[in-house]
Amino acid sequence: MTRLEAVQGDVTTIEVDAIVNAANAQLAGGGGVDGAIHAAGGPSILEECRRIVAERGPLPTGQAVVTGAGDLPARHVIHTVGPIWGQHTEAEAVELLASCYRSSLDQAMAHGCRSVSFPAISTGVYGFPKDLAATTAVAAVREWVEEHPDALDRILFVCFGADDLERYERELA
Numbered sequence: 001m002t003r004l005e006a007v008q009g010d011v012t013t014i015e016v017d018a019i020v021n022a023a024n025a026q027l028a029g030g031g032g033v034d035g036a037i038h039a040a041g042g043p044s045i046l047e048e049c050r051r052i053v054a055e056r057g058p059l060p061t062g063q064a065v066v067t068g069a070g071d072l073p074a075r076h077v078i079h080t081v082g083p084i085w086g087q088h089t090e091a092e093a094v095e096l097l098a099s100c101y102r103s104s105l106d107q108a109m110a111h112g113c114r115s116v117s118f119p120a121i122s123t124g125v126y127g128f129p130k131d132l133a134a135t136t137a138v139a140a141v142r143e144w145v146e147e148h149p150d151a152l153d154r155i156l157f158v159c160f161g162a163d164d165l166e167r168y169e170r171e172l173a
């Protein structure tokens, strides 16, 4: 059984095997979750990101790659690129966001992780509406879990604010 939980907090302090980063295509760091992860994890994560982009180019929206987690209390960081709201049709944006969650879980499973935490991908500077993002995230994760029963023990939705916690608790109820 895989448990799905919503918690309020900062992604960098949560103890799980892999934390998912809401990255950009260049894996170049930035603000929000991305900035917090690199600030807390130290320079080794960014070095690995640079090597990945040098080898394979920018990461397409909806895909995910794995690096080490530096000083974070996790083994891996899974970097995924969410859709920028307004750059796609609504249906495409929903599918790309769902793909971020599915691809991240595929990577977690491939790296032998048992627990994964997600931020609310695309809902910061990328502007994705928060209700639609939460519905999409929970539906995509539930679908993946049905297809991969027992692959993971825990999947956490880490909510930065009380409004997001309420939103995710409603979705998970």
Ligand code: ADP
Pocket (backbone or CB within 6 Å): 009, 010, 011, 012, 022, 023, 031, 032, 033, 034, 036, 082, 119, 120, 121, 122, 123, 124, 125, 126, 127, 158, 159, 160, 161
């Ligand atoms: P994106 O560029 O994908 O929109 P952001 O990092 O700007 O990503 O924001 C994604 C979401 O993560 C927002 O809802 C934001 O409030 C939240 N957030 C920002 N910092 C953190 C953090 N340290 N831990 C958890 N969530 C965070």
